[in-house]
Amino acid sequence: MSIVRDAVAAATLSGLVVLAAVVAALVAPAPGEAATGAASAEAGRWAPVGRATITPGVQMYTAGAQCTANFVFTDARDRVYVGYAAHCAGLGEATDTNGCEAGSLPLGTPVRFARGGTLAGAGETLGRGRLAYSSWLTMGERGTTAANPCAANDFALVRVGTAHERKVNPSVPFFGGPVGRGGVPAAGATLVSYGSSSARPSAVLSPKVGASLGSTHGGWGFDAYTLTPGIPGDSGSGLMDGRGRAVGTLxxxxxxxxxxxxxxxSLARELDFAQRTSRIPGLRLVPGTEPFRATPLG
Structure with a gap:
């Protein structure tokens, strides 16, 4: 079961020092980049942020594999969804990167929301849902073969069980937002993210600050470096730019x-594709109820 699919080489201590220096140079917000967004007018629709347990950054378990939630979505019938990566429900090997060829668990597969999961235990159950959309399944059904979406369209939605909808808040822990969605960030643009890998020994390292390395796959994706980097279990977690706009999924x-x-x-490309093909009418990103906060390194 793939969590983050590509293998990563062991880094030397000196290499990490150099990379940290690169990030320190890149993440300083450009003038006007660190503006905060207004709190969502829909605040009354969601659980208060201090009591919500299903939010962006929550752990999601699918057939035993752990990933991280990116953002909250709703549809025309006011049903609630949480996004993560399509490969989180994948059936292939850790090296599988082509979503048009890799196998996937079917729609309706149970997914468990949790916190405190580690390599030694599955943590506390916060709620449950079911796989409602997978870009991998959809591309396979449509016979998609183009290299760019097949390699980078890695997005899925889990419908939150009705009994658990009152536990949801769309705000990203630590950073607040999102304030909306944006396109692929230019190289050097500030990025923030929040991952909840069960392989990480402390939640202190869950908030991440970094920078875009530029567009990939014909605009279907981009590369990013954050300190600390995303690791297995962070897959699916959302990235926001320096203005608090949702721009990507790990x-x-x-x-x-x-x-x-x-x-x-690229969340813009992935969500546009889902809106056209998912049979979920009125699918949309929900803005956070908490204002986006500028990077804490600024």
Missing amino acids: STVALAPLPASNGVG
């Missing part, structure tokens, strides 16, 4: 252009 760990960089799917 897909792979890569060896280039920087060791331990991440391959990220």
Whole structure:
């Protein structure tokens, strides 16, 4: 079962120091980049942020494999969905990167929301849902063969069980937002993310700050470097730009252009594809109820 699909080479201590210096130079917000967004007008629709347990950044378990939630979505019938990576429900090997060829669990597969999961235990169950959309399944059904979407369209939605909808808040832990969605961030643009890998010994390292390394796969994705990098279990987690716009979903760990960089799917492309093909009418990203906060490194 794939969590983050590509293998990552062991980095030397000196290499990590150099990479940290690169990030420190890149993440300083450009003038006007760190503007905060207004809190969502829909705040009353969601659980108060202090009591919500199903949010972006929550752990999601599918057939035993653990990933991280990116953002919250709703549809025309006001049903609630949480996004993660399509490969989180994949059936292939850790090296599978072509979503048009890899196998996947079917729609309706149970998914468990959790916190505190580690390599030694599955953590506390916070709620349950079912796989409602997978870009991998959809591309396979449609006979998609084009290299760019097949390699980078890695997005899925889990419908939150009705009994658990009152536990949901769309705000990203630590950073707040999102304030909407944006396109592929230019190279050097500030990025923030929040991952909840069960392989990470402390939640202190869950908030991540970094920078875009530029567009990939014909605009279907981009590479990113964050400190710390995304690791297995962070897959599916969302990335926001320096203005708090949702821009990506974590897909792979890569060896280039920087060791331990991440391959990220463009949320704009992935969501547009899902809106056209998912049979979920009125699908939309939900903005956070909490204002986006500028990077804490600024």
